[in-house]
Amino acid sequence: MTDSRPVLTMTGISKSFPGVRALHDVDFRLFPGEVHALMGENGAGKSTLIKVLTGVYGIDEGVIILGDEQVAFSGPMQAAGAGVSTVYQEVNLCPNLSVAENIFIGREPRRFGAVHWAEVRRRARALLTRLDLDIDVTAPVASYSLAVQQMVAIARAIDVRAQVLILDEPTSSLDAGEVEQLFRIMRQLRDEGIAILFVTHFLDQVYRIADRITVLRNGTLVGEYPTAELPQLALVEKMIGKDLDVLERIEEQPRPELATLEEGTPFVEVSQLSRRGAVAPFSLTIHAGEVVGLAGLLGSGRTEVARLFFGADRADHGDVAVSGEPASLRNPVQAINQGIGFCSENRRAEGIIPDLTVRENMILAMQAARGWLRRIPRRRQDELVDKYIKALSIRPANPDMPVRNLSGGNQQKVLLARWLITEPRLLILDEPTRGIDIGAKAEIQKLVVQLSDGGMAVLFISAELEEVLRLSHKIAVMRDREMVAHLVNDDTVDADRVMQTIATGTQREEANQ
């Protein structure tokens, strides 16, 4: 494989943004018929390298050779024309257009010069079937979940006869089954001789699919390695530049027993809460200091449960009690007033305001809770913002940087900080570690433990079961928009058992009720 000639060679690439050196003298090569993982912490420069290649940004220095020619693309359109097909990190689709059109726009099949809609729909269906996705291709893409949108973006990219396929964190919002599907297709394309560049923060995925790994750190090249010759620990070390022990420490700390936590009145108690078309009636209690994990496949209704707790969607039926008193959570304002914070999974659409600075984004929720007339004093703002920039290692550590200029993972951290600052009594975290590098992920997990030890209740949603198991006192399992089990997270519960419950939905555990 390595003896063939590279299809893509990037040499001595440098790129600076005002005040930030995103890439410095980076070399990168890609061979036909390989899956090449590009690894690095949040802000290491992975997405920038990709955008420089496809002409979204111009390069300051360096040479790009594709095939036999030196290239400098003026933008994604030209890059695609030359056989470089890209799925960028944030899902980039037009929400108002149909699924089918999003896949084919720009290269629609035509007949007599007119877009041949029947053919567009037929081919879109065929393509999605290949990805094992059976959806209405005429519906606007905005009516589907993030995962489906991600699959649509991937479908768009793989339909092109490309020499180079670039996937920037395609799996961060997919569940295990969908990842498997994607990998199957990636292998197939690889065997056809296509070169695939793959970015992810999931190390196990790298070892399952990648032939070679290139590691970036702080915008510089650390090295290029065959996957077989780089053990996982060594990879982590190369990415963060030191060895990692924070990960191990969490479990060693003694944690309060569930029984003692559940003695008092619960902070929130919902019974038979439901919303048509979203979640079947469910009951759940959350006590102060308790971490409740929500497990389940994508689309099983986890996010929908979270949204009901925050009043982002209105429940059709059911009762809510806060601190023992009947209460209503009909809109986010009521929820915030009750001390509930919600860190949404969809940071692009619902969370981050790209043009505001890191500081402004962070204090937004707190300022809203105080009312806009009572401005938070600047000194207090600085204190809080600095604290969380440090705690979450947000880079660059510049509170006055517009959030738009941060890397994807760092934007996620800013959003998290926004809710942590409000010190809610119940914090709902929907996929808080998605797209976050391994070091920062450990930091966030540690923070969740600290906060709950300090008396905050946490509703923790994550597709990664290990994470849910590590942090939660008890786990509610969702399946097909129904809460099928409550498990007390004691020694008898492990990933297999939760998986089994998710898969079958039969094992009901009433012990803690």
Added chain:
Amino acid sequence: MSVSSLTTRPSWAKLPRRQMPVLATLALLLVMYGIGVSQYQAFSNVQVIFNIFIDNGFLLVIAVGMTFVILTGGIDLSVGSVAAMTAMVSAWLLQSGLPALLVLVIALLIGPLLGFLMGCAIHFFDIQPFIVTLAGMFFARGMCTFISNASIPITDGFWTTMSQYRIGDPRGNFVSVSVIVAFVVVLVAAYVLAYTRLGRNVYAIGGNPQSALLMGLPLGRTRIAVYTISGLCAAIGGILLSFYTLSGAPLIAVGMELDVIAAVVIGGTVLTGGSGYVFGTVLGVLVLGVIQTLITFDGSLNSWWTKIVIGGLLFAFILLQRLIGIRYK
């Protein structure tokens, strides 16, 4: 492992949400027409509808161009002045003795050229469409008075024929040439928007310009194209206007851009872009026309009532879009 069962949308989501504003406009139109018919006997005459088209043919053509612009999330304030300038230039050139066909060609080139230049300014210098087309509006209006301070009458044979020619049915109902032109423009525009890459790119850019760019769509080319199209439509509208009035007047069509925008929005096109249909725009123009006609039929109402009703409707429709937009998420 298939996610199909979890991702199929519940049936209530299948309501034609994107078509809803257009359907609302259609319903409104039918109600207003019903009121007219029940109040005034003469209202049911087919010619009443034809007259609405005759009186608003130019407005319809210009509104079609505006639909393109608004679909990309932009706005074009220059259309009224460009139409006036086109009429003015035609009158002036005809007066100076140029042959009618040559005048027609020249007059039809000025609008798109100005539109093209405004599109370039908007795209390459990244200036707000509002500002650029506002400048275009002042420029075109200035050109009108530069040509002449007073209105110039048109006596050319071709123009007068076009102005007076009637296409009618045996029962005596008729339409003018401008109605035919307007219908052709509407059909062509509807085809372009639904079946060509240019048209689909217009929708994509209105949906999310950043995504459109990353999907490899020609952002700049499309933007420039819509302002050129709008300029062309304004020019055609200007010619139709000169057929209608048989003159070029420096102060004609002042504020028409606002009527046009109102018609497009009432027709269900969302001001932020990405959603709307030319057919809706036709309905929007008809709504304005029916309001005018109702007020004319009444006779006792001041014509300012037209403005008041349009204002109220505009507000209601923007509210409706907002509500649908919220549900959409």
